[in-house]
Amino acid sequence: MAEFRMPSLGSDMEAGTLVEWLVKPGDWVKRGDIVAVIETQKGAIEIETFQPGQIEKILVNPHTKVPVGTPLALIKGEREAMPGAAVPPPAVPAVPVAVAPLARAPIEPPAAPSAAPHVRISPAARQLAEAHGIDLAAVTGSGPGGAITHADVERRLATAPEKKRAPSLDLNAMRTAIAAAMMRSKREIPHYYLEHQVDVTPCEQWLAQKNATLPPDSRLLIGALVIKAVALAARRFPAFNGFYREGQFEPAQAVHVGVAITIRGGGLAAPALHDTDQLSLDDLMNRMRDLVQRTRAGRIRSSELSDPTITVSSLGERGVETMYAIIYPPQVAIVGVGKTVTRPWVIDGAIGPRSVITLTLSGDHRVTDGHAGGLFLADIAKLLQEPAKL
Amino acid sequence: MSETDIRKVLREELNNIAPEVDIATVDPSADLREVIDIDSMDFLNFITALHHRLGIDIPEIDYPKLVTLDGAVTYIGAKLGASKT
Numbered sequence: 001m002a003e004f005r006m007p008s009l010g011s012d013m014e015a016g017t018l019v020e021w022l023v024k025p026g027d028w029v030k031r032g033d034i035v036a037v038i039e040t041q042k043g044a045i046e047i048e049t050f051q052p053g054q055i056e057k058i059l060v061n062p063h064t065k066v067p068v069g070t071p072l073a074l075i076k077g078e079r080e081a082m083p084g085a086a087v088p089p090p091a092v093p094a095v096p097v098a099v100a101p102l103a104r105a106p107i108e109p110p111a112a113p114s115a116a117p118h119v120r121i122s123p124a125a126r127q128l129a130e131a132h133g134i135d136l137a138a139v140t141g142s143g144p145g146g147a148i149t150h151a152d153v154e155r156r157l158a159t160a161p162e163k164k165r166a167p168s169l170d171l172n173a174m175r176t177a178i179a180a181a182m183m184r185s186k187r188e189i190p191h192y193y194l195e196h197q198v199d200v201t202p203c204e205q206w207l208a209q210k211n212a213t214l215p216p217d218s219r220l221l222i223g224a225l226v227i228k229a230v231a232l233a234a235r236r237f238p239a240f241n242g243f244y245r246e247g248q249f250e251p252a253q254a255v256h257v258g259v260a261i262t263i264r265g266g267g268l269a270a271p272a273l274h275d276t277d278q279l280s281l282d283d284l285m286n287r288m289r290d291l292v293q294r295t296r297a298g299r300i301r302s303s304e305l306s307d308p309t310i311t312v313s314s315l316g317e318r319g320v321e322t323m324y325a326i327i328y329p330p331q332v333a334i335v336g337v338g339k340t341v342t343r344p345w346v347i348d349g350a351i352g353p354r355s356v357i358t359l360t361l362s363g364d365h366r367v368t369d370g371h372a373g374g375l376f377l378a379d380i381a382k383l384l385q386e387p388a389k390l
Numbered sequence: 391m392s393e394t395d396i397r398k399v400l401r402e403e404l405n406n407i408a409p410e411v412d413i414a415t416v417d418p419s420a421d422l423r424e425v426i427d428i429d430s431m432d433f434l435n436f437i438t439a440l441h442h443r444l445g446i447d448i449p450e451i452d453y454p455k456l457v458t459l460d461g462a463v464t465y466i467g468a469k470l471g472a473s474k475t
Contacts, residue, residue, distance in 0.1 A: 211450045216438035219450060221430050262429070264408065292431050316429040 002051040003071035009040060009305040010181065016040045017065040018072060020124040020150050022143045027055045029075065029144065034301065036072065037124075037150055041177040043169040043269075043298035045305060046151065053077045062124065120147035128153045151299055169298040174267045185329050189244075190365040193324050194373045198381040199345055201354045206387040222340065224285040226357075227312050228390045229383040230335050231255045231276035234310050237376040239368045240333040240361075241309045249332060249367045258308025258328065259288060261295045269295050270311050270328055271304035281390055315339055322358045332364035333373075335380070391444075396466050400459060403439045407432045418459040446470065 006016050016038040023035045034046045035055075056074040060066055120141060121129070125148050129136055139156045141148040185191075203225050211219040234241040234255045242251040256272035263269065273279070273287050294300060313325045314337035323336035338358040345354035359380060363373040383390060401413040408426045416425055423433060437448050437456070446469040448456070456462040 208450065216434060216441045216448065219434060221434060223430065264410065264427070289431065289435075293435075318423055318429070 001056065002053070002075045002077060004035065004049055004051065004073040004075050006038070006066050006068050006070045006072055007047060007302050007306065008068045009045060009302055010177070013040055013068060013177075015065050015067045016045075018060050018062055019044060020062055020122055021058060021073075022122055022147065022149050023055045023073075025055050025057055027144055029053065029055060033144060034149075038302075041170070041173040043174070043300065045300050045302050047302045049075065051075045051077070120145055122147065122149055125150045125153045128157075154297065154299070169263060169267055171263070171265050171267045174263070174269070178268055181328060182326050185326050189327050189329060189332075191327060191362050192365050192370050192373065194361045194363070194370060194377055195322060196359050196361075196377045196381055197343075197356050198359055198384055199347075199354045200340060200357050200384055202385050203387045204340075204355050218282070220281055220285045221288075223314050223316070223337070224281055224288055225384065225387055225390055226314065226335075226337055226359075226380075227257050227259065227273065227276060227288070228279070228281060228284055229380045230310065230312050231257050231279075232383055232390070233376055233379040235277045236379060237372065239372060240363065240376050242332060243309070243330040244332050244364060244367060245330050252309035254309065256307050256309045258311035258331070259291060260311060260313035260325075261292050263296050269300065269305070270308060270313070271295055271300045272308035274303070274307075310334070312337065322360060324360055325362050327362050327364055332367045333376075334362045335377075336360035336362070391467075391470050393463055393467060396463050396470075397459070399440070399443060400462055400466075403436055403443070406439065407436060413459075416459060418463075420459075421457050422459065422462075423457060440466070444470065 006018075009016075017040075018036060019039050020037040021035070022037070023029060023033075029035055029049050029052060031050055031052045032048050035049045036047045038045050038047055053075045056076045058073050060070065060072045066072070120143070121136060122143070126136075128150060129139070129148075136148060139148050139152050142152055143149040200222065203222055207220055207222060207225070234257070238251045239249070241255055242249060244250075254275055255277040256274050257276040258270040258272050260268060260270040271291055273284065273291060276284065279287065291304070308328070308331065310331055311325070311328050311334040313323065313334060315323055317339055319339055321338040321341055323338055325334040325336040327334050336359070338360075340355050340357050342353050343356040344351050345356065347354070359377060361373050361377045363370070368376075404413050404422070404426065405411065407428055411426045413426075416422070422428065428436070433453070437453070440446065441448055444466065446466065448465075448469075452465065455465045
């Protein structure tokens with residue numbers, strides 16, 4: 001029997017509020033399934049399970065705030081759950097510590113299929129749909145077994161043009177979370193900063209040619225190329241990809257590039273694109289679009305927030321040329337990307353106009369030195385000279 | 391589609407990206423990316439939405455023609471007119 005606990009989604013998180021269960025006792029879950037939604041300072045987060053098996057018992061009611069680490073549910077492992085397997089001794093029921101219970105209603109029984117027998121929907125999603133008069137037949141379910149989740153109804157609401165969805169993000173709380181992480185970074189991490197101007201004309205030419213034949217939803221942005229180049233370079237320079245914890249550096253096995261995403265009104269989050277180095281550019285772009293959209297709608301997944309191994313922060317096509325970014329602890333490096341500008345450049349002894357971006361690296365001096373940082377940054381620049389190989 | 395209809399479509403699609411902005415108050419000759427603070431991903435989503443909604447092809451090379459409201463109205467009007475003939 002395994003306990004499914006309130007996860008820690010960053011060193012600044014102490015507690016979270018369980019908003020909604022997407023499973024009920026008896027449901028089977030696979031590793032990576034989204035089983036619950038919690039509310040944190042970073043907005044609503046979809047929580048995945050890493051324990052496959054059968055949901056044995058729900059321990060915490062929706063709308064209850066509990067500290068990080070509190071058991072939320074019990075999951076019976078696949079073997080235990082198999083008929084004929086030895087009956088395990090009953091687990092000692094873990095008592096959830098309700099910090100600020102907003103509702104004390106008993107756990108609702110699984111929604112009985114009554115009026116609409118073919119629609120599987122969570123109670124919270126049903127409530128939301130009813131509040132907005134959403135026709136459930138028009139909503140595609142993405143939960144276990146095609147069940148309609150809170151997120152599905154929200155997405156439906158977002159596409160209904162005349163309805164303005166209340167922002168589910170608390171930007172003040174998000175600012176507090178950013179402040180806590182950045183104060184810790186500036187207090188603990190001895191940053192060093194490097195800067196490198198990179199000719200990205202080859203990227204622009206390659207993109208112009210590729211995008212010319214594609215519909216808008218398949219077009220790539222230069223940001224996707226930079227992220228892929230950083231991921232490939234991080235694979236070759238593992239000292240920039242990982243975590244500094246308890247006095248030592250732990251290199252990460254995978255490369256999950258965190259993408260800094262601004263949120264209108266003053267929010268910022270940097271969720272991960274998983275296995276960035278393994279993604280084709282098209283896949284990376286699709287994932288990035290999805291990630292940006294979900295982040296701005298306040299729907300990030302727990303693993304995306306908790307496991308970026310290095311971050312890329314890009315100022316986009318406007319603003320200024322150079323940014324010196326602050327490392328997001330416990331990561332040890334962040335790459336800043338300025339806007340693209342046209343500059344005189346020497347190519348083969350002649351001066352000509354080229355498109356140039358300024359890349360910066362902020363590195364953790366406890367783990368690496370400027371010399372290694374320079375090689376890492378130069379490798380990113382080199383990768384950007386041959387975009388077709390990214 | 392009349393110019394009024396095109397402006398309505400533009401207003402709706404821009405509000406999907408920037409719900410807090412009153413598009414009626416936006417200078418029609420100003421760069422939308424600056425005045426309503428949209429990034430390259432937002433702009434690509436805007437183009438994608440226009441492509442799907444109006445059924446017009448907007449190649450990347452034409453993006454500069456759509457960065458102001460007036461420019462976008464003229465561009466879309468011409469595209470829709472051309473596709474009818």
